[in-house]
Amino acid sequence: MPIECIPYSETGYFSPIMCDYLAEKSTLKPFYNRFPTLENFEAQIKEKQESNLTDKSQREVLVKALLKQYHDFDNSVFTLGNIAKLTKENTFTITTGHQLNLFTGPLYFLYKIISTINLSSELKRQYPQYDFVPIYWMASEDHDFDEISYFNYKGKKVRWNREASGAVGELSTKGLDEVFEEFSKKLGTSDNAKYLQSLFEDGYLKHNNLADATRYIANELFKQYGLVIVDGNDKALKQLFIPFVEDELFKQTTHKKVLETAEKLTEVNDSYKIQVNPREINLFYITEGIRERIIEKNGVFTVNNTSVRWNSAQLKQEVHEYPARFSPNALLRPLYQEIILPNLCYIGGGGELAYWLELKSYFEAVHVTFPMLLLRNSAVVKTEKQSKKMEKLNISNADLFLKREAFITKKVKELSEIKIDFTSQKEHLQQQFKDLYILAEQTDKSFIGAVAAQETKQLKGLAHLEKRLLTAQKKGLKDKVSRSTELQEGLFPKNSLQERKQNFSELYLEYGENLIPTLIKHLQPLSGEFLVLEL
Known part of the structure; x- marks a missing residue:
């Protein structure tokens, strides 16, 4: 099986900040914790162990929430075993995240998750006294439906046409039967085509909302590798986030720290593109069909495009009574992940890691361990x-x-x-x-x-x-x-x-x-190179 590895910097497809990060340029070192090498994970484990966010009671909340989320799914012994391991203090997670794209969206959805699975396995071999659980974090609270409403098949879009608002994970799957009929006609009648048809049908036509449908599909593809799928839109998990929601609402630490870091990044290199600019409050308020920004002006808090408003005392009460209604945006979601997971490393694409590099000083300000950052595997597959x-x-x-x-x-x-x-x-x-x-x-x-x-x-x-x-x-x-x-x-x-x-x-x-096992065999997450693979 011929393969060739090409340095990311020689592909012409990766940003200056990512190329400099991969080259471990000294000017970028203040913006991350540790570079992802096998040896550096030892210190990351020790730092995470000392964090007060990984105690037994918090792990129990996580496991209980996960078992509830998985209740109606056909779970493998590997996945259930990994969920059970999360109660133990010697278990840590390796996490990736992705939107709820229709039928997984772009091919790199697979590469993200495979990178996570393979790194977990590699760490287990290096540190057998610990366990490492691969996590796929579903971005179920996102609201940009246009980005996730289609996938490309042989150069043409297969699109889900409907009106949508609010958190995408809660969207009804009604109407996807029409997409199924259209897609089935394109696939043909081979055995592989029949599997894809059944995967789409069982995922979208037998589940009521997009989060459950996405969990089903990802679980079917990767359950034999023990992948654990987390939906952050969960009341029990949001309760762990309450102190940080209050900090965001009343102290606005994210805005201050990320602005400072963004300025420092552009001072390092003016070609670095600031991926996400902070808002004064980086939280949305979500109820049925609504996900809107929270805005503060002269001590009055309002939900954009609604009549909802609170003073400080009323808002604090709302946070404690309804924590699930407060949804982190792209800048705050990394903190939420790291609070509820015993996580060591986040694996993402170049754009994602670029905005993670804006966050280290904020994590330090709120006393949360900053994870290691790893660029996901990239590949081109040839016949x-x-x-x-x-x-x-x-x-x-x-x-x-x-x-x-x-x-x-x-x-x-x-x-x-x-x-x-x-x-x-x-x-x-x-x-x-x-x-x-x-x-x-x-x-x-x-x-x-x-x-x-x-x-x-x-x-x-x-x-x-x-x-x-x-x-x-x-x-x-x-x-x-x-x-x-x-x-x-x-x-x-x-x-x-x-x-x-x-x-x-x-x-x-x-x-x-054979597709996923072959990719798992060849995608090496710590290789630091782009893979050209002939299957």
Whole structure:
């Protein structure tokens, strides 16, 4: 099974802040706790053990809530065993999170969870005296339905068309029968297609809300690996969060600390994009069909776009009586996760980790251990047929990562019988002008400006001729180049990473029940490189 690893920094698809983080640049070290290496987990375990947020009573609340959430599901002994282990002080979690995308959404949903499963296994081998439980945190309280309402299948969107408001986990699955009918027609009649049809049907047509449907699907795909799925939209778990909700409402520590950190990050490198900007209050208020921001002005607290309002005393009472109504936004959710889980490491994509890097000083201010941060595995999966075609067309794995125009230019230059590269002519011209500069120095220095202007003009002329020749060759070689670009488009759809555009169902149709075990075998979470994998 041929594989190749490519450094993330050489792919062209990862941000400067992520590349610098992976390179362990010293300027970024103040923004995280420990870099994720096997050896560093020992100190992270000790720090988490000393935290007052991992005591026995808190673990019991977590386990009781999880058993209630799993009550009506077909649970594996591995998952139930992992839930039971969470009561023990020598058990820790490795966590990833993801939205409730329709039918898992992009392919990297699988990579996130597999990274979490594999790291848990690797840590168990390194530290056998401890247990490590892989966690998938469902973002059931998000409200951006447009982001999760579709998935891509063979280049086209399969979309759930409906009006939606409030927390997405509570959305009724009514109407997904129509999506099921549409999707089933596209899948065909193979055994793998029948499995996908039953997974979709049993998930969405036999569960009443989106959170339960998503839990069912993720559980079916990964229960044999002991994955534990957490829904944070839970009254018992929210009760553990009450002190931090009060801090957010009345002290607004997040806003102060994250703003300070964001400024420091941009001082380190002005190319770092601030992923999430803090609000003064980073909480939503959720009731049936509503998830709106909480706003404070002159001591009066209101829920945006509603008539709900409180003074401080009334709001404090509301928090204690109805903690489940207070929902953390993207910046506050990491704190909520770390409070209720005995967590060591969060695994996420580049955008996620970029906003986690804004949070360390806030965690310190509220006395919560900051987890280690690990970039999830990334991969592009090729078929044997595609690999053979790449070999025939002289396309390397590194070529695939070129942006489309650069890829086309490279192939045209390779296929052209005419040399399109004018580098030698430019170098020869520059050498001639060096002699002219010497002559100008020796005769009349006022000529230097004229020589420089002429050099610039002639170099631009050569560049223009080179560009025109390249354009002409692109037209002439269009048919030959198109075979290469079709192959690249198949693996990098719409000039994007495969994992961001394709749904797992396309690969499952090809590889069936071997897909996930094979990915688990080859995705190494601590490798720090992008994987090109032929299945």
